[in-house]
Amino acid sequence: MxxxxxxxxxxxxxxxxxxxxxxxxxxxxxxxxxxxxxxxxxxxxxxxxxxxxxxxxxxxxxxxxxxxxxxxxxxxxxxxxxxxxxxxxxxxxxxxxxxxxxxxxxxxxxxxxxPEVFSTQAAMAIGTAGYTAMLSVLALEHDGLTPDRGDILVTGASGGAGSVAIALLSGLGYRVIASTGRQEEGDYLRDLGATQVIDRNTLSQPGAPIAKERWAGVIDSVGSHTLANALAHTQYRGVVAAFGLAQGADLPGSVLPFILRNVTLAGIDSVNAPQEVRLQAWSRLAQDLDLSRLARxxxxxxxxxxxxxxxxxxxxxxxxxxxxxxxx
Incomplete structure (x- = not known):
């Protein structure tokens, strides 16, 4: 055969x-x-x-x-x-x-x-990107972030992980700032639940080691200068979940956000995550992800x-x- x-x-x-x-x-x-x-x-x-x-x-x-x-x-x-x-x-x-x-x-x-609520097609519409987005949301929650703490930045927002992250966060009541290099996708991102769309160029260049506080948390799929700038703008006791390197694998930043603002940088690994973590992520996806938004x-x-x-x-x-x- x-x-x-x-x-x-x-x-x-x-x-x-x-x-x-x-x-x-x-x-x-x-x-x-x-x-x-x-x-x-x-x-x-x-x-x-x-x-x-x-x-x-x-x-x-x-x-x-x-x-x-x-x-x-x-x-x-x-x-x-x-x-x-x-x-x-x-x-x-x-x-x-x-x-x-x-x-x-x-x-x-x-x-x-x-999970029973998903067809095999829907499970792959989520896929590794959506499962990684859920792991990132869990990391934000683990470190105490709640919707009343402030905005959440999602970088690489038009991509697979970014799209699912926006749908999840907005469904959970967070105000989401979407960063993208494709401003023509603004309506798409707002339809998923983003309340603000910003140009990725505002984050992708070398910046100050610590800057004005703008968001309580970040889900980052980009790395490099974008991640460094996202950290620099994170509020006191904020949380940044990082899993990507679309811009680069380097992190040209400073320790200042960590030692002056007590910011947490949580690394997200989807490849070798233990089975209990995977089961938790897929259970939460079944509970929290709006399938109509996923279809979009x-x-x-x-x-x-x-x-x-x-x-x-x-x-x-x-x-x-x-x-x-x-x-x-």
Whole structure:
């Protein structure tokens, strides 16, 4: 039996991805086999397919850092045939075949049962980006932020994680400031719940080590000068959740926000988060995310379109979430 998959190969320094027929027996070891229904194109996927970052650590490999589908076979005690499951991160698209295929075999300890309120398509409309956004909201709450404390800045607001973060925060009663380099997306961001939209250029250049207090918290997907400036403008005892490096992996800032304003910088890792954290995040997504707002963030593509979409993600030309129908 064969199935369709995107396979990424490397010849010399050249990385390329092609749609191929893949065999069941060529899948990697695991105790659960899943018939995949949907995956997504995340920023990390775009980095992997482009070769800009060494996300893929062995070749050839099926990329795709997440997927949702139906259990086809299982020897894992926690899952049975017919269960609806998803996976985010772990070794997918790094050392283990990922979600850009019609089938996957994985370690059952990586899987999460999809909450009843979500279809497999909705689970991937959320995907790793939305799950990461929820982890960020949990980090803000863990350090005591509540809507009455003040505004929350969301950088990279037009992207997948930013879009879901805005929908979540606004639904929880926070006043959200959305930072974007695409001012034409202002109506889209306000429709998701942003109360103010600012130009990312106001944060992306070198700035003062500490500046006027503007927001109580931040969810940042950008890094570099943007994160440094976001920290500099954070209020006393504010919280900044950081998970991205779209502008850069550097942090050209100062200790002043930490020692003068007692600001907390919370790092967010979605790849290796423990299972109890994942379950909490998906439970809260089921409780707090407005599915009608989620639908506004989503576009659908087929497997063959993924490489093109990945290129557009890196160019900053994709809004919100891109769901991949692997059977289209």
């Amino acid at each position: 064969t199935f369709k998959a995107l396979l990424t190969t490397k010849t010399g320094e050249t990385i390329s991805t092609h749609l191929v027929d893949f065999k069941d027996e060529d899948l990697m070891p695991g105790d659960v086999t899943v018939a995949i229904e949907f995956s997504t194109v995340n920023y990390k996927d775009a980095m992997a397919l482009s070769g800009r970052s060494p996300v893929i650590r062995q070749f050839p490999l099926i990329p795709g850092i997440d997927f949702a589908g139906i259990v086809e076979t299982s020897s894992h005690p926690g899952f049975k045939v017919g269960d609806r499951v998803l996976v985010n991160g772990w070794g997918l698209s790094q050392t283990h075949h990922g979600g850009f295929a019609q089938k996957a075999r994985v370690n059952g300890d990586w899987l999460v049962k999809i 963030t989503t576009q659908m593509v087929g497997l063959a379109e993924v490489p093109t979409v990945a290129g557009r993600v890196l160019e900053g030309k994709v809004r919100g979430r891109t769901v991949v129908d692997v059977n289209a």
